Amino acid sequence: MNYTRRHDDRLPLYQRLHDEISERIAAQQWRPGEAIPTEAELVKQFSASVGTVRKAIDMLVAEGVLERFQGRGTFVRRARFDSSLFRFFRLQKESGERQVPEGRILLRETLVAPSAVASALRLPAHAEVIHLSRLRMLDGKPLLAESIWLPRERFAALLDIDASEFGDLLYPLYEERCGQVVASAEEDLTAEAVDDVHARLLQIPKGAPVIVVERTALGYDRQPLEWRRSRGPADRFRYHVEIR
């Protein structure tokens, strides 16, 4: 059967297959964009029937971990929330297709994690983190002021590269330079009256309402990789949800 780890035999077979495949992806045995073995192959490897294998895969597809293409194969899904802002916020002026806002790094420093950051990243107290401050512009106007926190250990490579090499998107950089793949994220949204510092950064009146998004980005193993807090002028954001 070739399991990399013992699973609880009381669990249904499809659940064990799901966990097994999930763990192999977390271990980067198959990387984002790559195909996993065919159904027939998995049937052999796990000595299960197609229906059971399909159920395990169905679950992973529903979770957004895998993607299926008839006739081609089943692939590890690359999280494409280049910026979730464009999947979840639709910029108020719906002028057409989604552009990636330009990102400029204002600050890069290493320091001991403040307690809120350490707890969000599940780091021990006094662990070192990298802090980035970043301003994102769209149509020449400030859209988001971001504070980004990363465990120093995993992301040390970011300290060596020139600030100009940081592109507009960070997650591809994390993958290429640090081998850290973001698989999912959790966000908390609030709103507040902007403070003076951010008012200046965002070029909005003092006390104007801003949206605050706190995001924890997670790997396939659900370890927190990044924590960021972003603030943007409220009137440029609209968030849409379906409720059942």
Added chain:
Amino acid sequence: MNYTRRHDDRLPLYQRLHDEISERIAAQQWRPGEAIPTEAELVKQFSASVGTVRKAIDMLVAEGVLERFQGRGTFVRRARFDSSLFRFFRLQKESGERQVPEGRILLRETLVAPSAVASALRLPAHAEVIHLSRLRMLDGKPLLAESIWLPRERFAALLDIDASEFGDLLYPLYEERCGQVVASAEEDLTAEAVDDVHARLLQIPKGAPVIVVERTALGYDRQPLEWRRSRGPADRFRYHVEIR
């Protein structure tokens, strides 16, 4: 086979079953809380195999339309977003279990739908609507100021009952008095600086940030039943999302 409507024969069987069951629920052949026929029964009715029937039911469960209980049966799910506010917003002071905020009707009137309302409810221009204004309190403090719009035709019964009979929750009232069942909803979230009218209602300073939630409530047939706009002090709301 007993289909209530012709379906496209090119669609997979499980898809046609899904649509068929979905339509019967929309037609109130089975009402919320009631059981649909057993899998064995559906197998007979549709002359399909169990696996196929189960796949159709799986889809409806995933959509939140049905609920399964091993050994008991499969039931039409009663939308339990008594207030979505408690499933999606966690009130800032996480002091324990969820209370339903007290709701007080401030105004009830009939008028011609403003164009934004008509379009949200997909009503013809100049259709009549019922407009409710409502203030919701929690711990004695104003939490939400709501404007609620309903198609007059479907909800005429609300005009006959005493304002004191409106409880803290409206959706059960819609079901009991008007036979209108809310199955799902769509919400748009924004934030803004509060205007003077709402500042007074919510007892917050002028210009303070408020969360604005615009919700369209839909029936099982996805017809819009209600449109409402709610405003609440931003510092009492925190919205949590998972992203994949």
Added chain:
DNA sequence: GAGTGGTCTAGACCACGGT
């Protein structure tokens, strides 16, 4: 045409709930 995932069948047996 070879190989992939997609649909569908007709069973078997298990686990759970209510009587």
Added chain:
DNA sequence: CCGTGGTCTAGACCACTCA
């Protein structure tokens, strides 16, 4: 105990992709 949904099998055939 019976009836419900839950798991699982071992196939068949279809639809699509790519060389």
